[in-house]
Amino acid sequence: MRNACRKALVSTLSLLSLTCATAQATPVETAKAKAALKAIAACKPGAACAAHLPVKVVVVTLFEIGKDEGDAAGEFQLWKQRAGLSEKIAFPQGFHDLYYNPQTQVLGMVTGMGNIKSATATLALGLDQRVDVSKAYWLVAGIAGIDPAAGAVGSAAWARYVVDGDMAHEIDAREIPAKWKYGYFPIHGSTKVEDDPMGGTAPAPANGEMFALNPSLAQWAYGLTKDIKLPDDPSVAAQRATYTGYPLAQTPPKVMMGDQLAAMTYWHGEKLTQWGRDWVKYWTHGQGTFVTSAMEETGTFQSLEYLTRIGRADRNRAMVLRAGSNFTMPAPGVTPAENMARENAGYSGMTAALEALYAAGSKVVGELVTNWPRYEKAPPK
Template sequence: MVMARYKALFLALMAGLAGPVSAAPMSPRAALAAIAKCAPAAPCAAHLPVRVVVVTLFEIGKDEGDRPGEFQLWKERAKLTQRIPFPQGYHDLYYNPDTQVLGIVTGMGNIKSATAALALGLDQRLDLSKAYWLVAGIAGIDPAAGSAGSAAWARYLVDGDMAHEIDAREIPAGWKYGYFPIHGSTKVEGDPLAGPAPVAANGEMFALNAGLAQWAYGLTKDLNLPDDASIAAQRELYKDFPAAQMPPHVMMGDQLAAMTYWHGEKMTQWGRDWVKYWTNGKGTFVTSAMEETGIIQSLEYLTKVGRADRNRVMVLRAGSNFTMPPPGMGAAENMARENAGYSGMTAALEALYAAGSKVVGEITTHWPRYEKSAPSAP
């Protein structure tokens, strides 16, 4: 009898970890009232239905009414009015019960973003089993690939932190960089980034659902993104880069995440080579940021226990600045200039909301279609 009771408790616990307990569906507003009685991160009989999680990384000041960071436009325009306490993370959650969209601010950097995503996925107040995840943040953009204010949907996420490093003044002759893969070539002769990656990526690269990314691009590629005088002036400086001189637009482009704020022509070339290496030539470096590989790693773990679906993850990054200086300007000089304020910040935030909300709106408006399976480009 005692063993039977322990077995029942064990099975109930595992069911809670694996996903929400099956029950009669509750309206979002009723679920909000019910989960308010549950402590964060504690067992909860009620589960708030979520169709889309909008993942932002930082906010500058207040969540509304002042200079916006990544979260503010979503909170105001997507009407994320219902606050949900989230002390196990960086910032409280906000929810729209009509659209069932949930917004999170993870905090900057891979460590904060990974732990916040994992904490969110394990929160038993939420039903995230069928949710789509949209990471929407600003980024540096390669002027050889795109322009400030442009937004890029990624197929590949590449990690720029897992590596060996030798000071560039001590690297062997023939090496382009002193920063090279941990599991790459062990030969001193030849460039360690030449040729395909010798081993399968284990945290160094994540392939997203390419069909979903292409679908999102197809839905947004014809949007007219906002332009302004500040980024128009920046474009004029990059005369040797046709892609940098284009007005803001939606594009496809892969993302490199690293915790170091790097900058410069040589580092940008390293970014291009690093992405090519880890994607075996399939990916193209377009945007540089910090958080994606931590987020997707957590979502892969959550997928294994039914708390998320990594096949429903989308990454949208918009260029707030370029990853290298314009011709005739040094890297240190340009970095100092950028640290005073990114010229493309406003345009990038508007681009993220314009393209991101188009996709979120399509999913939430036609939920019976997208609940069953993730869309894919024809």
């Protein structure tokens, strides 16, 4: 199914214009960027550097399957090819070298999978004296599981909240008290046997349990991209059709708003999907809606929080865009174990999700670069 999806979408590649490739900086800005590239080449990574490479947007991807070009695409490959990220910058203190376009001043990175790698790579970039990301916008663009109650595979969701799914207490589900809904519950929730630990009000998220993004920026990005027609494929549509009883799962992919649950464990199934819904509601005090599941955002945002404190980044300029490559639970009649085994062989919606990320993400990047004099001063509202 994955291969059929990939072949059907290859013909769409030439139809998706590279918005940010034509939204170039001024000749003076480009000349300065090229001069900075030459100057920082003489600086050792991690050492003091008098030159500073100007960066308008950092595109944060989490993994690449193989090579950066010419083979099966992961999250980074489309950006490198279509956004003209041709200039390599050695980045040994991170997971993957950086790539840069001096005409647009867009920088692309691959953090590696999981919130530990995303946190360390983001912090390393922010502290790298060769680059200036103090006014840069950050676009996290990655694939995710998607709740079939919220949307369809191939859809892309802009988040207002990022919730951590790792910091918790746990009792084996076969041993939890009868009144408890889950054996996986908040560290600071009640642990009285007579109380459901998730039945109360969440405390203030003081340890990275939840990050609220700039809501105006998220809404602006959604407004800019909500009418984009995302690519679809018959094989993905056939898969969606099996999710009877989930009308939103059966609709064609679209750009939407939806919040992100980040956990290092790849979980799957109807019961854990309900846990994800409840967990996001709990930590956002009922304001958030669980839509996508992945691994990295809380690590990325923790580092951005720290970098903001020292003026090396601005966490109010950060966005999260996740596209569904698979559902977080199986269709009716299929067990979680069976469905996970199928997914381990390859996500049927992988190509559609990557195309959705680029279609929506490049629209936002292009707007920021094209009108940089406006957005350099303050985030859009």
